[in-house]
Amino acid sequence: MKRILVVEDDPNVLSVVASRLEVSGFAVTVAEDGQKALEQIYKEKPDLIVLDLMLPKRDGFSVCNQLKREKKFCKIPIVMLTARTEPIDIELGDLVGADLYITKPFDTKELIIKIEELIKEAEARADNSDMGN
Amino acid sequence: MLNKIKIIIDRILFPRHRKIWHIYTGIAGLLIFPVIFMSTLSLYNTYRTATKFALSENKSEAYLVASILKERLDMLVEFGKSVAQRPNLIGPLEEGKWDEAIKAIASVPVDFEYVDRVLLVDKQGVIRAQSPDQPNYVGLRRSDIDWYRGVSKEWKTFVSQVYSDPVIPERNIIAIAVPIKIYGLTGDESNIYRYAINSDKVVGILLLHVSVKTFADLAREETAVDPGEFIYIIDNIGNLVVHPKFQDMGGVINYKDAPAVQKLLAGVRGSEINYNPIEKERRVVAFERVKNYGWGVVVVKPYDLAFAQRSQNLKNASFFHLIMLMLSVLAAMLILFILTERRRIDALKDDFISTVSHEIRNPLFAIRESISQVTEGIRGPITKEQNDFLEIALTSIDRLSRIINDLLDVAKMDAGKLRLNFKWCNVVGIARQSMAVFSSQARVKGIEIKERFPNEELHIFIDEERIIQVLFNLIGNALKFTQSGFIEVAIIDKSDVVECSVADTGIGISKERLADIFSKSSRYTSTSRSRGKGTGLGLVITKEIITMHGGNILVESAENKGSKVTFILPKYSPQEAATRFLDNMIPSGGRKKSLVMIFYDIENMGILKSKFGNEKIISIKQKMEKFINLYIRRVAGDIELTGTQAFLVLLPSLDTAHASLTVNRIGGSINEYLTEEGLLSEVKLNTSIITYPQVRNKNKDLFAKLVNHIVECKMR
Numbered sequence: 001m002k003r004i005l006v007v008e009d010d011p012n013v014l015s016v017v018a019s020r021l022e023v024s025g026f027a028v029t030v031a032e033d034g035q036k037a038l039e040q041i042y043k044e045k046p047d048l049i050v051l052d053l054m055l056p057k058r059d060g061f062s063v064c065n066q067l068k069r070e071k072k073f074c075k076i077p078i079v080m081l082t083a084r085t086e087p088i089d090i091e092l093g094d095l096v097g098a099d100l101y102i103t104k105p106f107d108t109k110e111l112i113i114k115i116e117e118l119i120k121e122a123e124a125r126a127d128n129s130d131m132g133n
Numbered sequence: 134m135l136n137k138i139k140i141i142i143d144r145i146l147f148p149r150h151r152k153i154w155h156i157y158t159g160i161a162g163l164l165i166f167p168v169i170f171m172s173t174l175s176l177y178n179t180y181r182t183a184t185k186f187a188l189s190e191n192k193s194e195a196y197l198v199a200s201i202l203k204e205r206l207d208m209l210v211e212f213g214k215s216v217a218q219r220p221n222l223i224g225p226l227e228e229g230k231w232d233e234a235i236k237a238i239a240s241v242p243v244d245f246e247y248v249d250r251v252l253l254v255d256k257q258g259v260i261r262a263q264s265p266d267q268p269n270y271v272g273l274r275r276s277d278i279d280w281y282r283g284v285s286k287e288w289k290t291f292v293s294q295v296y297s298d299p300v301i302p303e304r305n306i307i308a309i310a311v312p313i314k315i316y317g318l319t320g321d322e323s324n325i326y327r328y329a330i331n332s333d334k335v336v337g338i339l340l341l342h343v344s345v346k347t348f349a350d351l352a353r354e355e356t357a358v359d360p361g362e363f364i365y366i367i368d369n370i371g372n373l374v375v376h377p378k379f380q381d382m383g384g385v386i387n388y389k390d391a392p393a394v395q396k397l398l399a400g401v402r403g404s405e406i407n408y409n410p411i412e413k414e415r416r417v418v419a420f421e422r423v424k425n426y427g428w429g430v431v432v433v434k435p436y437d438l439a440f441a442q443r444s445q446n447l448k449n450a451s452f453f454h455l456i457m458l459m460l461s462v463l464a465a466m467l468i469l470f471i472l473t474e475r476r477r478i479d480a481l482k483d484d485f486i487s488t489v490s491h492e493i494r495n496p497l498f499a500i501r502e503s504i505s506q507v508t509e510g511i512r513g514p515i516t517k518e519q520n521d522f523l524e525i526a527l528t529s530i531d532r533l534s535r536i537i538n539d540l541l542d543v544a545k546m547d548a549g550k551l552r553l554n555f556k557w558c559n560v561v562g563i564a565r566q567s568m569a570v571f572s573s574q575a576r577v578k579g580i581e582i583k584e585r586f587p588n589e590e591l592h593i594f595i596d597e598e599r600i601i602q603v604l605f606n607l608i609g610n611a612l613k614f615t616q617s618g619f620i621e622v623a624i625i626d627k628s629d630v631v632e633c634s635v636a637d638t639g640i641g642i643s644k645e646r647l648a649d650i651f652s653k654s655s656r657y658t659s660t661s662r663s664r665g666k667g668t669g670l671g672l673v674i675t676k677e678i679i680t681m682h683g684g685n686i687l688v689e690s691a692e693n694k695g696s697k698v699t700f701i702l703p704k705y706s707p708q709e710a711a712t713r714f715l716d717n718m719i720p721s722g723g724r725k726k727s728l729v730m731i732f733y734d735i736e737n738m739g740i741l742k743s744k745f746g747n748e749k750i751i752s753i754k755q756k757m758e759k760f761i762n763l764y765i766r767r768v769a770g771d772i773e774l775t776g777t778q779a780f781l782v783l784l785p786s787l788d789t790a791h792a793s794l795t796v797n798r799i800g801g802s803i804n805e806y807l808t809e810e811g812l813l814s815e816v817k818l819n820t821s822i823i824t825y826p827q828v829r830n831k832n833k834d835l836f837a838k839l840v841n842h843i844v845e846c847k848m849r
Contacts, residue, residue: 012499020502023511105498105534108505121759 002119003027005046007037007063008081009055013104017050020108021115034058038066041073048119050111051098053082064098075125077118079111137648157472161465168461172454179450183443188404191419191432191439195404198351198364199421199430205351206426209247209343210290213311216241216251217339223315226253226336235262238339247347249306253313254338256285261337268300275299280340284310288335292426295345295372295385305385307368309341349375351430362434367394369427393420397429406436479547493537501530539670546677552785553596553681554772555714556847560593560600560631560702561586564622567604571612580615582608585623593631593702594710594847599678600702606671607635607698615639618695629704630684636697642690650688651676675700683713711843715825718772718785728825729792731782731799732839733761736817738778744815753812760802774846781842792822 004026008014011032018028029046031037035057041049049067053060060080067073080098099118102111216222216238225233231253241251242265250270253262258276263269275281283291293308315334348366365376371389373379379386388394392407397420404419417439419432437444506512508523515523545551568582575582604622611620618638625632642650651672679686679700690696705713719728735741735754742750758775761782774781784792800820807813821835828836 010495010499012503013495016499016502016506019511020506023506104494105501108502 001025001027002047003029003044004048004050004115005029005031005037005040006050007031007034007055007060008050008052009033010052013052017108017111020112021050024112026115032056034060034063037063041067041076045073046076047122048077048079048115050079050081050115053080060098075122077122079115079118081106157469160472161469164465164468165458165461168454168458172458176447176450176454179446180443183446184440187439187443188406188417188419191417191434192402192404192421195364195402195419195421195430195432198366198432199423202348202351202366202428202430203423203426205247205348206292206423206428209309209341210292210311212245212248213309213339213341214290216341217311217313222339223313223336226313227315231255231261231337234337235264239264241341247343248341249344250342252340252342254281254310254340256335256337258285258338260340270300273299280308280310281338284312284338288312288314294368294370295374297385298342303384305345306342307345307374309343311339311341313337313339345374349377351375361438362432364430364432367397367429367431369398371398374428391431393418393431393433394429396420397422397431497530497534497537501527501534504530539674542674543670546674551677551681553599553678553717555594555596555710555717557592557710558595558597558600559590560595560633561589561591561624563597563600564604564624564633567601567608568622570605571608575612575620578612578616580612580617581619583619583621585621585625587624587626591624591626591631594705594707594713595682595702596678600682603675603678603700604633604635606675610671610698611635611637611639611696614641614696631702631704632699633702634697634699636695638695641692641694641696642688643692647688647690651686681717707844708840711840711847714843714847718783719825727827729784729787729789730823730825730839731784731792731796732821732823732835732842733757733780733782734819734821734838735778736819737815741816753810753816756806757803760806761799774843776842776845779838779842781839781846789822789824796820796822 004021006014006018006021006028007030008017009032014030014032018030021028029040029044031040033056037049037051037055038058040046051060051063055063058066060082064078064080067076067078077099079100079102081102081104100114102114219237221237222234225231225237235251235253238251242248251264252260252270254260254275258274258278258281260270260273260275263271278293278296280291280293283293290309290311293310295305295307298304298306312335315336351364351366363377365388366374367388368374371387371394373386373388376386376388389398393405396403400422402421404417406415406417408415415436417434417436419434421430421432423429504523504526507515508520508527542551564586565584568584571582608620608622615637616639620638621634621636623632623634623636625634676686679702682702683705684700684702686698686700688696688698715728719726738750745753754775758773758780761780762773771785772783774783782795784795787795803818804813807816823832823835823839828839
């Protein structure tokens with residue numbers, strides 16, 4: 001079972017997303033802020049992270065940036081949730097490289113399809129680099 | 134009409150996409166500049182007129198003194214001439230009786246106040262007699278002095294320069310020398326005229342000594358002299374006749390180095406401003422020649438005195454203009470304040486709308502998702518009745534979402550951030566699709582939705598979703614306001630435009646509302662009269678979308694008969710369309726004014742295909758596309774377009790520096806992949822970072838390639 005970490009500060013959003021993912025057959029862990037999210041990731045290294053942009057303590061960009069710079073975690077696919085439809089400031093969004101951006105409100109069924117694709121891609125990449133090594 | 138003007142002014146003062154400050158500065162300039170210009174002009178005129186007046190005033194003073202002086206000299210000369218013609222003078226002189234002759238005119242200095250002394254001089258220039266007796270001049274030979282040379286030249290009356298009295302040297306005098314002639318009967322007696330001309334026989338010279346003090350009054354009293362002003366007189370070689378500052382000093386002072394005197398000696402008259410280095414003050418100097426004598430009069434006034442009137446005039450005028458200027462600045466500031474304040478409130482409002490809309494999204498999403506999970510049966514079985522009510526909830530949430538989207542669209546429009554995603558689309562298909570959505574609703578209401586479309590598909594370059602939104606708005610409105618009759622959606626293919634219209638047989642729109650139906654200002658006004666529900670933003674957004682397509686929208690309506698909204702979309706050539714697509718992607722509002730793109734071109738596509746086969750190449754391309762898509766940030770409106778032999782990535786939110794970082798990361802993983810496949814040396818991948826619109830002028834070939842690529846991608 002693939003493990004997904006959902007990071008979201010709105011408890012209602014968190015619970016509906018988490019429950020939808022569980023129903024779709026993922027093992028879900030949750031975190032309410034950026035700091036806790038990082039601790040959780042370092043502890044159990046999930047297969048995919050659903051990350052809200054606006055978070056207390058550390059925002060989604062900061063978390064994403066941190067992970068993408070660490071060799072051990074940089075290959076974990078990240079889905080960034082955002083309430084903004086507008087181009088994010090370059091300063092903020094600079095090269096954080098989330099794998100997918102999704103704007104709220106979104107269709108959860110579509111989200112699940114995208115998540116499955118991303119996990120498959122990541123696996124393929126991991127296999128490739130294993131072969132390379 | 135008034136409404137239309139209001140809308141036009143509104144559009145100028147509160148433009149959506151342009152920098153507002155240029156316009157406001159322009160308005161301020163328009164208000165203030167004419168005032169400054171007029172003030173400067175008028176002040177300059179006042180200055181010029183006043184200067185001219187002051188100078189000419191001085192000049193006329195000089196002229197007046199010069200005239201009086203001439204009169205006086207004339208009088209002296211005439212007096213001398215008349216004395217020289219006295220028979221009781223000429224008679225004794227004919228016989229050389231000097232003493233007897235002088236007796237005849239001895240009373241002259243007594244009778245005539247200007248004359249100090251009369252002297253009789255013989256033809257050789259030796260003084261022979263004088264009156265009064267003392268001091269004694271008799272016996273002096275004056276043949277080398279100017280008056281003798283002057284008078285003996287042609288034996289005509291001569292006025293001398295100023296010179297020191299030979300006997301009392303501290304006294305300066307001028308002399309008037311008059312030849313004493315006998316009108317004898319000499320010459321050619323046969324010719325009466327010649328006889329008359331040549332009849333003069335000179336028997337002596339009458340010399341009148343005139344003290345320079347005679348002229349001193351001219352430099353003092355006769356003219357109305359202001360305090361600080363003074364007048365001096367020079368003779369024909371620049372010696373001072375009188376000067377109020379050099380009274381009774383003795384000796385002749387030559388003044389020919391003074392600038393005014395130099396001009397006078399050169400025969401010039403006039404008035405000028407010059408600087409006296411000794412007294413360190415500026416002065417206005419007027420100089421006038423005394424006709425026939427070569428003398429000159431100079432009137433000197435201190436600058437401040439001469440221009441006192443001018444200063445006063447200028448002060449008054451400046452004060453007036455200053456007040457005018459202050460008033461206009463005040464007016465400009467007031468207007469700018471009102472404008473910026475309104476602008477600020479507008480911005481605040483728009484900010485508020487977008488913040489609130491974003492905040493609403495989280496709870497809205499949670500509600501929708503919860504209900505969805507229940508209706509889908511994930512949370513256990515529900516009854517049909519429960520399901521029906523939850524469906525109502527879902528529909529309402531969706532409508533709420535649409536309203537929020539409308540609000541956000543307007544906020545985006547105001548910020549100039551609405552961006553279109555142009556594609557080649559079949560507009561007929563889009564219209565059918567939109568109509569279908571309303572068909573069940575129309576059937577319930579008993580209204581027919583008719584169509585009048587061309588027989589073939591009609592492809593034009595538009596943003597499909599946005600045009601659907603427009604049609605939704607228009608058909609939705611038509612349906613909302615029509616109780617019976619029909620709605621007709623028509624598309625007419627004209628040579629260079631496509632005309633789309635939605636007509637209904639509804640309640641129509643009143644004339645007052647028709648005027649500003651599309652304007653932003655109407656969106657907050659009361660909509661109680663229109664029976665429909667909604668934000669009233671639909672038409673505002675519709676208009677903006679059509680305008681951004683380069684099109685036009687118009688409404689015709691008759692109350693209680695129906696309305697017809699027509700929008701016209703231009704038909705672009707593929708190349709025009711591609712350029713338009715790029716134009717639309719240029720970021721607006723921020724500091725950045727150009728679009729950064731990355732263009733990956735597989736140059737040897739043909740060779741690769743023949744070498745590895747089509748299928749292999751397609752899979753390689755797909756893999757590369759995936760890598761590219763993996764690294765671009767999809768949030769910021771980044772777009773990737775894959776063609777047959779090239780990839781184009783448009784990065785509207787990045788600058789070139791960041792784009793090159795992205796290029797490096799994408800290039801890294803593509804190279805890694807190609808190396809793994811053993812194709813690195815086979816695939817000739819040309820990567821370029823392009824900025825638009827700069828590329829249009831800098832690299833025409835590359836731009837042409839780019840346009841072709843976009844045409845290829847967007848035509849599919």
